[in-house]
Amino acid sequence: MRLPAVAWLAAALCIVAAAMIYAKVAWVGLPLKPDATSAVWTVEARASFYAQGNVKARLALPSNPPGFEVLDEDFVVRDFGLAEELDGGQRYALLSARRVAGPQALYYRLSVNPDDTPGSAREAFPGYPKVPDYPELFQPAIDTLLKDVRGRSADIASFARQLILRLNTSSDPAVQLLRDEATTPEARARQVVDILAGARIPARVVHGLELRHGVLEGRLKPWLEVHNEQQWLAFNPETGDMGRPENFLVWQVRPGRLLTVENGESADLRFSVRRAEPRAVDLARQLDSPLAKLSLLGLPLHVQNVYTVLLMVPFGALLVVLLRNVVGIRTFGTFMPVLIALAFRETELLWGCVLFTGVVAVGLALRFWLEHLKLLLVPRLAAVLVLVILLMLLLSIASHRMGFERGLSVALFPMVILAMTIERMSIVWEEHGPQDAIVQGLGSLAVAATAFIVMSQPLLQHVVSLFPEVLLILLAATLLLGRYTGYRLSEYWRFRSVWMGKG
């Protein structure tokens, strides 16, 4: 039998992809499976500002972060001169350039390896702090607090822990007054440092980055450290628990701004984080092999993170093809479920489904109410869009009020898609009845959830970021499915009268 051209094309694509993967595994040594035991974290700080004239920028850098071994660091600063300075245990990069104008972006990249061996070296003692002059309003509260805590603690560590606990849980109105004074985690930590100084215990607020794979716009988190005359002990400024969060990279130990720019405006600093294979990182460092260049490794970190998401979209698309043409699930819009699945990445599955259903259900109710106003199509669509955005805002405000931060991520839903979904659902509802509308709505949600599950497989993410040619195999599968003319699963049900009862 002669094979159709599409089969040859698909076979050719598969062979090319397989050959490339084989070459990368066999000759370059890229791992096919993610290595769970050892990992290298790559952190990229991107400083951007708008320069006017002779620019001097000062960027705080981590030095010997506890719990990590620094493997490598480098700068991409183009025309800027680079110098380093050490100021009271804090390392800074000084970047300067003459007569520059326009937007600038400077990159600092750091590779670290988790290192659990505790630092044995004695850390420099900063000296006992001076007792600060507290405002009159707080003086009595702080005095009793310190007296209380002193009676209940044996050493500096338990003192700090007790202080944080009492400060955060005591129902004493004077302590509550103190508590209301500091509302952000940052202010909380500073307040504890301030009160500890009253007992002449040296403490500091450090800032660090929680390393999570795929972070695009990471922010530093404040943490508390207390010196016990031997070394710095870390405390959670909210709960008083000792130790640091998992994968917490201490970046800044001195107070002050992370990035200061002279003659530059709208300075901004963003962190991207990726977890990588040790071997892949070796490779990225060499990058001599032209084969290795055909992966994400050569790109800046934040671009790599964006592509990790983008490269998963074809898997979602293939899934939609399968579910629609082979299974026969009906959805609103062809690739709407994939976009919803992308939004689920931030909201997580369960809450994503709840938020999606909530927004669509309320939007649908509002849309039916709009029907009475007899609006024309495009203004009505625009009105639904405005309502959807307001609805999302309301949900975010309500969930934030209730201290439920997951609800904030509703803002990541593709609102135009939501508005179109509501409009189409309401038309199907009116023309074909609620049953059809709900079946298609649930179908869309089911496809989105499945696409999310597929797209968040770590193995797939790993494979596709090291071997983007896997997408050629995906393309081949899509081409073959494009020629699938067999029955859909749903058609066995539709035509059940033909085969049931005859078997």
Added chain:
Amino acid sequence: MRWPWQQLREAGIVGMNARNGHYIARYNERRLYPLVDDKLQTKRLAVEAGISVPELYGTLYTEHDVRALEGLLAPHPNFVIKPAHGAGGEGIVVVRGRQGQDYLRASGAPITLGALSHHVSNILSGMFSLGGLPDQAMIEYCVDFDPVFAPITHHGVPDIRTLVFRGVPVCAMVRLPTRESDGKANLHQGAVGAGIDLHSGRTVGGVHHNYPVSHHPDTGAVLADFPIPHWPRLLELAARCYELAPLGYLGVDVVLDRRYGPLVLELNARPGLSIQLANGRGIGPVLQRVAALPQIPEDPLDRIRITVPDFDAARAAAEAPGAQVDAELAREFYF
């Protein structure tokens, strides 16, 4: 034990993927779609080709035209408003008569001029058109349907869908509105489909919601063995539509009017698959047989003879003097 797919294949059932891949993609040229998707164009072509269609009273193109609606409707007690690019029977409003200032819909519910105007505006803004593109609203003759189908229908206008492959009628069914379908002849909305034997023009049982039924769910009348009047003319009309829009895989929807006989209501470039269930057999074998023909005759009657060899005899019988009386008798019998 034979697998379901073996049984479906043996029954000749064509699935959605096969329809799209083997027939629509291969035999329907995309550039011809506008001919059938735009009902205004279909109507113009049909009139030129001498194929009978419901008369067009007027067309509304812009929001400004909507003001002229009342004047346009004044001379016509009955009319239908439909979008020129509508799909699946969406956006069609049937008016039969007046009640004071208001119009009466086919269901008997009154509808004001304002509501009609808003509906026309919705049509113009593309609410019912494929892809939401701006559309035109057509106002046309409301078919005064032949009461022959009264015993096996509930309100609404039954229509006869004929599947024409490469110009050859291969399969037909009559779509009977039910209470559930709200007078619409759309199987998805709950109408009953009854297959038609191409030779005899008699119905062969029916399907409701993809399941075989022998009686109409509302009237309780037997669906099988019902003679379709003007059957040979109807077949001819369907076959001739291939000249009008040379789409290889074409659905032709015909209604029977009391005065004008069979009228072509619309053409469909993506006809559905339920016609197989209505006929109790798959269309795969007959499609393959017609697809294998090296050449298709130019004469519509010759094309009909491919699937209905005794067509001439049937036509002679239908045109014989006593035939209409037979039809009358059949009608009496069913009333």
